[in-house]
Amino acid sequence: MCFLLPEEDPTPLLDVPDPASGLHHPGQPSLLGPNGPPSITSTADPPQERRRRSTESSRGRSDVSMMMSVSVTPPPSLPHVPLEQLKGPLEDYVNKRYPGLVKIVRNQKREGLIRARIEGWKAATAEVTGFFDAHVEFTPSWAEPVLARIKEDRRRIILPSIDNIRHDTLELERYENSAHGYNWELWCMYINPPRQWWDEGDTSAPIRTPAMIGCSFVVHRVYFGELGLLDPGMDVYGGENIELGIRVWLCGGSMEVLPCSRVAHIARVKKPYHSNIAFHTRRNALRVAEVWMDEYKTNVYLAWNIPMENHGVDYGDISERLALRRALQCRSFEWYLDNVYPEMRRYNTTIHYGEIRNSVASHLCMDQGAKENHTATLHPCHGWGPQLGRYTTEGQLYLGPLGSTGEDTRCLVDDQTSRLPQLRHCDKVSNVKQKTWLFSQNESMVNGASGRCLEVVPANVNFGHLLVLQPCTGQRWAIKNTMRQPLVT
Numbered sequence: 456m457c458f459l460l461p462e463e464d465p466t467p468l469l470d471v472p473d474p475a476s477g478l479h480h481p482g483q484p485s486l487l488g489p490n491g492p493p494s495i496t497s498t499a500d501p502p503q504e505r506r507r508r509s510t511e512s513s514r515g516r517s518d519v520s521m522m523m524s525v526s527v528t529p530p531p532s533l534p535h536v537p538l539e540q541l542k543g544p545l546e547d548y549v550n551k552r553y554p555g556l557v558k559i560v561r562n563q564k565r566e567g568l569i570r571a572r573i574e575g576w577k578a579a580t581a582e583v584t585g586f587f588d589a590h591v592e593f594t595p596s597w598a599e600p601v602l603a604r605i606k607e608d609r610r611r612i613i614l615p616s617i618d619n620i621r622h623d624t625l626e627l628e629r630y631e632n633s634a635h636g637y638n639w640e641l642w643c644m645y646i647n648p649p650r651q652w653w654d655e656g657d658t659s660a661p662i663r664t665p666a667m668i669g670c671s672f673v674v675h676r677v678y679f680g681e682l683g684l685l686d687p688g689m690d691v692y693g694g695e696n697i698e699l700g701i702r703v704w705l706c707g708g709s710m711e712v713l714p715c716s717r718v719a720h721i722a723r724v725k726k727p728y729h730s731n732i733a734f735h736t737r738r739n740a741l742r743v744a745e746v747w748m749d750e751y752k753t754n755v756y757l758a759w760n761i762p763m764e765n766h767g768v769d770y771g772d773i774s775e776r777l778a779l780r781r782a783l784q785c786r787s788f789e790w791y792l793d794n795v796y797p798e799m800r801r802y803n804t805t806i807h808y809g810e811i812r813n814s815v816a817s818h819l820c821m822d823q824g825a826k827e828n829h830t831a832t833l834h835p836c837h838g839w840g841p842q843l844g845r846y847t848t849e850g851q852l853y854l855g856p857l858g859s860t861g862e863d864t865r866c867l868v869d870d871q872t873s874r875l876p877q878l879r880h881c882d883k884v885s886n887v888k889q890k891t892w893l894f895s896q897n898e899s900m901v902n903g904a905s906g907r908c909l910e911v912v913p914a915n916v917n918f919g920h921l922l923v924l925q926p927c928t929g930q931r932w933a934i935k936n937t938m939r940q941p942l943v944t
């Protein structure tokens with residue numbers, strides 16, 4: 456249960472940040488102009504004596520003083536920001552406002568959020584280390600429940616609950632209690648707390664979480680080192696938050712969201728990164744897959760629609776992370792899916808995946824079309840989500856981005872009435888044969904119920920071809936990628 460429940464005043468304790476300013480102080484001159492703040496990693500570091508006092512305290516508000524180490528890494532999209540502006544003005548500010556409390560750690564070059572946070576950890580000295588985006592605000596009593604949970608078990612990584620500060624009005628908006636999940640591309644998202652948490656009926660109880668959004672987490676400092684920090688081989692950001700969640704669970708610890716502890720975050724209108732952030736996230740995701748996911752790594756390759764081999768994505772050297780996994784004697788990823796993230800759909804019955812092309816119109820790909828339509832269609836190939844096809848060991852043919860924890864992709868069905876292939880939620884199609892297709896690579900696609908073939912015909916429609924069901928004429932299909940080892944489950 457919560458103690459020191461902050462109920463009297465929902466407004467942030469600290470100064471509300473001025474979003475136009477690089478620093479959290481209205482009235483300060485803007486350092487960076489309209490592009491928002493630099494990526495500053497704050498390592499908030501409550502001294503032990505304060506930690507003891509605060510955990511024993513019955514006060515309704517936290518006044519835990521912070522030792523902060525701040526490492527500054529200007530984001531690569533702001534090369535026009537003179538580095539000088541991040542020196543003198545920042546130091547003047549923190550020395551005046553937090554005399555003797557703030558260490559500033561400077562990286563020699565732009566390292567990205569992940570390595571910047573590791574540098575902040577190296578400079579920290581107290582028993583517990585918190586990692587926060589620079590644009591968060593702490594609400595009253597946020598620290599005490601966090602520290603109490605770590606004091607009980609130092610292998611817990613604690614996530615204060617995230618609320619939102621509206622960027623336009625600076626109003627505080629409370630978010631629903633959530634766990635933090637992710638999809639197979641390893642993009643994070645809020646998910647419903649586990650059923651057990653709801654069943655127990657205590658909305659102040661810690662919420663088991665498979666991973667973290669990443670803007671706010673607190674961890675025992677020495678334990679974090681033993682656990683292997685964040686993966687320093689990852690670039691920029693994206694995936695490190697998922698990796699830490701997987702690793703702490705697999706290697707003997709846990710991760711939880713605390714409803715009693717609340718930190719508010721300003722979502723940026725525009726993230727200060729290049730538009731090709733997916734380039735880095737994809738690379739980082741492959742590191743996670745290769746180090747931690749065992750046979751389930753195929754799900755990550757599938758979600759990103761890249762081949763299992765010769766994919767050309769340089770994810771760097773993972774030997775040290777593999778050695779860490781062995782040294783910590785971590786569990787299997789399947790254990791994690793079974794026990795920590797059962798909501799996650801598994802796609803290990805996939806045989807082929809990727810764009811689906813027909814031999815007579817190979818510039819077009821099968822496409823789910825408009826989501827509200829219930830027929831599969833054809834579209835010039837681009838390989839993104841709506842064209843992500845998947846043929847399974849059950850003979851089912853799916854189309855669309857992976858469902859992960861939500862509604863799954865739809866599969867192709869021959870309803871034995873329409874000339875057009877239907878897209879249906881596969882679980883709801885009771886006639887198994889209608890959703891079963893006989894297929895092997897570069898062969899025809901034959902429906903199990905009707906014996907009709909999936910083929911394309913010239914037609915007066917967009918892109919000149921229509922996808923139809925008709926008596927087989929020998930057209931062949933190819934699906935871009937093949938999983939090396941399809942598992943039969």
Ligand SMILES: [Mn+2]
Nearest residue numbers: 588590670720
């Ligand atoms: Mn943020």
